[in-house]
Amino acid sequence: MSDFWWDVIDPIQSVLDGVMFGSIYALIGIGFTLIFGVMHKINLAYAAASIGGAYASLAAFQLLSAPALVVFLCAAVASGVIGYAVYICCFRFIPEHLPLATLMASVGMLILIDEVVVHATAGMPEPYPAMFDDVMIDLEPFWVRGDLLMIFVLSVIAMMILLYILYRTRLGIATRAVAQQPAAAQLCGIGQQNTNAVTFIITGALGGLAGAMVGASVGILSPLLALPLTVKGLIVTVIGGLGSIPGAIVAGLLVGGFENVFQYFRGVTERDIYVMLLLFVFLTFRPQGLFGRMSTRD
Amino acid sequence: MDFYYGMAQLIGVHTLLGLSAYVVLLTGQVSMAQAGFFAIGAYLAGMLTVLAGWHIVPAMLLAAVASAFVATVVGFPALRVKGLMLVVATLAFGEAVRIFWFNFDYQIAKGNIQVGPLGGEGFKQIRYFPENGWSTADVALFIWAWVIAAMVALWWLDRSRVGSVLRAVGEDELAAQSVGINLTAVKVSAMTIGGFIAGLGGAIYAHYTTHIEHLNFGVILATFAIAYPILGGLSSVIGVLIAVIFIQGFLVEVLRFMGDWRNLLFGALIVLAMNVRPDGLFDARAMRTLRRLFGARDA
Amino acid sequence: MLELHSLSKHFGGVRAVDDLSLTVNQGEIFGLIGPNGSGKSTTVNLICGVFPTTSGAVVFEGQDITDAASHRVVAAGIGRTFQNIRLFGDLTVWQNLWVAQNSVEERETGWFARWLGGQRRGRDYAGELLKFAGLADRANELARNLAFGEQRRLEMARALAARPKLLLLDEPAAGMNAEEVGQLATRIRALREHGMTILLVEHVMELVMGVTDRIAVLNFGQKIAEGAPAEIQSDPAVRTAYLGTADA
Ligand SMILES: Nc1ncnc2c1ncn2[C@@H]1O[C@H](COP(=O)(O)OP(=O)(O)O)[C@@H](O)[C@H]1O
Ligand SMILES: [Mg+2]
Numbered sequence: 001m002s003d004f005w006w007d008v009i010d011p012i013q014s015v016l017d018g019v020m021f022g023s024i025y026a027l028i029g030i031g032f033t034l035i036f037g038v039m040h041k042i043n044l045a046y047a048a049a050s051i052g053g054a055y056a057s058l059a060a061f062q063l064l065s066a067p068a069l070v071v072f073l074c075a076a077v078a079s080g081v082i083g084y085a086v087y088i089c090c091f092r093f094i095p096e097h098l099p100l101a102t103l104m105a106s107v108g109m110l111i112l113i114d115e116v117v118v119h120a121t122a123g124m125p126e127p128y129p130a131m132f133d134d135v136m137i138d139l140e141p142f143w144v145r146g147d148l149l150m151i152f153v154l155s156v157i158a159m160m161i162l163l164y165i166l167y168r169t170r171l172g173i174a175t176r177a178v179a180q181q182p183a184a185a186q187l188c189g190i191g192q193q194n195t196n197a198v199t200f201i202i203t204g205a206l207g208g209l210a211g212a213m214v215g216a217s218v219g220i221l222s223p224l225l226a227l228p229l230t231v232k233g234l235i236v237t238v239i240g241g242l243g244s245i246p247g248a249i250v251a252g253l254l255v256g257g258f259e260n261v262f263q264y265f266r267g268v269t270e271r272d273i274y275v276m277l278l279l280f281v282f283l284t285f286r287p288q289g290l291f292g293r294m295s296t297r298d
Numbered sequence: 299m300d301f302y303y304g305m306a307q308l309i310g311v312h313t314l315l316g317l318s319a320y321v322v323l324l325t326g327q328v329s330m331a332q333a334g335f336f337a338i339g340a341y342l343a344g345m346l347t348v349l350a351g352w353h354i355v356p357a358m359l360l361a362a363v364a365s366a367f368v369a370t371v372v373g374f375p376a377l378r379v380k381g382l383m384l385v386v387a388t389l390a391f392g393e394a395v396r397i398f399w400f401n402f403d404y405q406i407a408k409g410n411i412q413v414g415p416l417g418g419e420g421f422k423q424i425r426y427f428p429e430n431g432w433s434t435a436d437v438a439l440f441i442w443a444w445v446i447a448a449m450v451a452l453w454w455l456d457r458s459r460v461g462s463v464l465r466a467v468g469e470d471e472l473a474a475q476s477v478g479i480n481l482t483a484v485k486v487s488a489m490t491i492g493g494f495i496a497g498l499g500g501a502i503y504a505h506y507t508t509h510i511e512h513l514n515f516g517v518i519l520a521t522f523a524i525a526y527p528i529l530g531g532l533s534s535v536i537g538v539l540i541a542v543i544f545i546q547g548f549l550v551e552v553l554r555f556m557g558d559w560r561n562l563l564f565g566a567l568i569v570l571a572m573n574v575r576p577d578g579l580f581d582a583r584a585m586r587t588l589r590r591l592f593g594a595r596d597a
Numbered sequence: 598m599l600e601l602h603s604l605s606k607h608f609g610g611v612r613a614v615d616d617l618s619l620t621v622n623q624g625e626i627f628g629l630i631g632p633n634g635s636g637k638s639t640t641v642n643l644i645c646g647v648f649p650t651t652s653g654a655v656v657f658e659g660q661d662i663t664d665a666a667s668h669r670v671v672a673a674g675i676g677r678t679f680q681n682i683r684l685f686g687d688l689t690v691w692q693n694l695w696v697a698q699n700s701v702e703e704r705e706t707g708w709f710a711r712w713l714g715g716q717r718r719g720r721d722y723a724g725e726l727l728k729f730a731g732l733a734d735r736a737n738e739l740a741r742n743l744a745f746g747e748q749r750r751l752e753m754a755r756a757l758a759a760r761p762k763l764l765l766l767d768e769p770a771a772g773m774n775a776e777e778v779g780q781l782a783t784r785i786r787a788l789r790e791h792g793m794t795i796l797l798v799e800h801v802m803e804l805v806m807g808v809t810d811r812i813a814v815l816n817f818g819q820k821i822a823e824g825a826p827a828e829i830q831s832d833p834a835v836r837t838a839y840l841g842t843a844d845a
Contacts, residue, residue, distance in 0.1 A: 042382045089569050094576045101576035103328065103385075104528045107521050108568025115562035227517050231393060234386040242382060269418070270401055276394040280375070283387050287378050458713045459695055466685045466696045473683040476645060478671030478699035478759045 022256015083204020
């Protein structure tokens with residue numbers, strides 16, 4: 001093979017790995033975007049709750065030595081519960097017209113969840129179970145890491161379940177009704193409070209899975225993961241277009257691939273600068289995001 | 299006694315940080331970029347005194363002007379985005395600044411040691427105060443002179459027509475434009491003033507801690523910056539000071555005996571405070587009561 | 598004084614304003630009426646540069662102000678009110694007028710006095726307007742604590758604070774009782790006495806017929822009639838569009 005070919009194989013390989021890892025960003029982005037769509041508010045505690053859920057699932061791993069897949073499911077359940085708690089503490093009782101208060105409360109919750117984790121684990125990283133981490137699929141000239149593929153597949157399954165819930169069940173249709181026409185939905189007897197709570201639980205579960213996937217791909221869990229995951233998730237949400245689920249998915253994969261390529265070329269300390277630049281490029285040339293609508297209505 | 303001076307220094311610097319976010323918040327912009335401006339002020343002022351041997355006052359002023367300039371440049375694109383988008387954009391900007399300093403090396407030999415910022419190791423030996431024989435008390439006084447100057451200036455601004463204009467823009471941009479307010483000018487000016495004050499705060503911070511590194515200027519610091527004015531209720535600069543004293547003084551210092559549990563309590567208290575007093579600890583009503591106590595005319 | 602040349606605004610498929618041309622003369626009270634959703638507010642918003650026009654032009658005193666920024670439109674001498682009142686609720690009544698003091702006369706005073714000076718000048722100036730609006734005793738109240746009718750009056754006073762030559766009133770009588778509508782009519786006439794030109798967008802018929810000199814009627818974004826109030830009242834096309842039936 002020519003030299004040129006060798007030069008591009010490694011970058012392409014890193015894009016491939018990055019895109020698969022990016023499915024985690026997509027999950028987090030979906031969570032932010034869905035809550036924004038329904039409540040027009042931002043839940044900054046979301047990624048922390050996801051990591052928190054993953055930590056909670058460690059109990060099943062360490063105490064019961066449950067298989068990895070069960071641990072992941074426990075993470076989803078635990079995160080759903082945390083999501084409900086976040087809703088109660090930060091959104092349920094704070095008046096609608098004070099968005100700064102909810103924003104601040106969710107920041108408080110972010111710190112709180114992170115600190116609970118730090119205290120429960122004495123701040124030490126914990127090993128997290130993975131699946132197929134010893135498998136390497138040889139697709140000459142590329143390799144596919146088994147654990148990354150598993151992450152990708154599980155994420156896609158989770159997204160499909162979510163889309164099924166949103167578009168095929170009563171619950172999901174009610175949720176979308178509230179997102180689009182809160183007043184009209186209210187008239188049709190759809191309780192806004194309940195819908196909001198359910199949204200937090202569903203997105204929480206999704207986030208929990210994302211948290212577990214982070215743990216599975218890195219092999220360890222650390223409370224230090226929460227903030228970077230928050231920042232990446234928010235960037236994905238904006239690039240995808242606020243409120244757009246397909247946007248969050250595409251943007252998640254895009255950001256994953258993009259950051260991994262730059263990690264390959266520029267190293268891990270500089271990589272995030274380029275992700276920020278990507279965001280600024282979007283904000284300048286396409287502020288409504290990939291799939292967002294430009295709203296003119298005030 | 300040194301303990302109290304140390305606390306006064308900390309509260310002073312954080313008050314500047316909070317004030318910088320306060321001005322911007324008045325126009326309705328939630329800026330998570332204040333930690334970035336603070337970092338620019340810190341690194342530049344440190345480089346000016348350590349590497350270029352400047353006196354601290356001009357070093358601070360130049361660093362603050364540079365921060366203000368960057369803030370102006372950020373302010374224009376920031377006009378295009380609102381609400382959540384602005385939060386994310388400014389957050390990303392702040393992080394980009396932090397990562398910039400994480401990757402920034404510029405060292406020169408001074409005597410037999412190398413000084414200057416060194417990437418992940420940070421910028422050590424910003425020893426202007428000890429080298430010039432300032433005591434802790436001197437430093438505390440110096441810091442508070444700046445804090446008081448900034449508070450008085452912003453108090454004045456708040457009471458003048460500019461204050462009402464900033465709040466009008468924060469409340470309803472369309473209505474503000476329709477009465478002849480130039481949104482671009484107002485929002486960018488607020489960003490610039492915020493950048494200047496944050497730069498001052500950072501410049502002082504670099505010198506009293508003597509060692510800065512990129513991790514000092516992360517998302518948590520940006521969060522603190524907006525937490526102060528929001529907890530303070532956005533009705534006056536006094537609210538910012540009260541919030542800083544509450545958070546840094548009460549939570550961080552008084553609860554020192556709680557050791558590592560303080561941060562946890564900090565998170566819980568913010569959640570609680572926003573549920574109990576969503577308008578801020580020190581809201582407009584409290585402000586009017588205070589005014590009446592001092593016999594001022596109700597404005 | 599104000600000319601609209603084939604002004605159009607489309608929101609997606611909706612032609613909110615469609616090829617609208619009209620002229621408002623100096624010193625006139627011009628009525629713009631039409632059923633709900635016929636594009637009246639959109640017309641006002643286009644004049645004020647709230648959103649870009651699809652096509653056409655807005656000319657004010659011979660100057661092309663199409664798609665000018667809102668604050669430039671104010672500087673050119675056009676003030677407005679909103680159909681759904683938009684006051685600065687957290688500012689006091691007089692401060693609402695203070696922020697709006699951007700008239701040409703004001704601009705001539707020094708920069709420092711205008712922006713950073715004390716409150717006295719601003720209060721004096723606001724005082725006169727508040728007297729005119731019947732709000733003199735409410736000056737220190739927060740705007741959001743005002744009653745509905747008071748809020749409408751304050752919004753009008755705020756539009757006047759920049760000393761406009763042309764005032765655009767978007768449904769100023771909506772939600773008012775008969776007595777308040779009467780006071781409003783008196784106020785509008787008083788403004789004309791002071792040489793102001795007024796574009797009155799209205800739904801309440803008595804007011805429009807009582808105070809305007811000329812009226813244009815919109816339906817589905819298009820002008821279907823224009824003329825003196827008496828002519829409009831007897832125009833069959835207007836009656837069909839406006840009242841739904843020809844003989845109502
Ligand atoms: N910002 C907007 N986005 C989309 N459609 C709009 C917008 N503003 C007005 N419209 C539409 O334009 C039409 C005219 O509205 P409007 O000018 O408010 O009517 P009026 O003031 O005469 O009641 C309506 O069909 C309305 O739904
Ligand atoms: Mg209307």
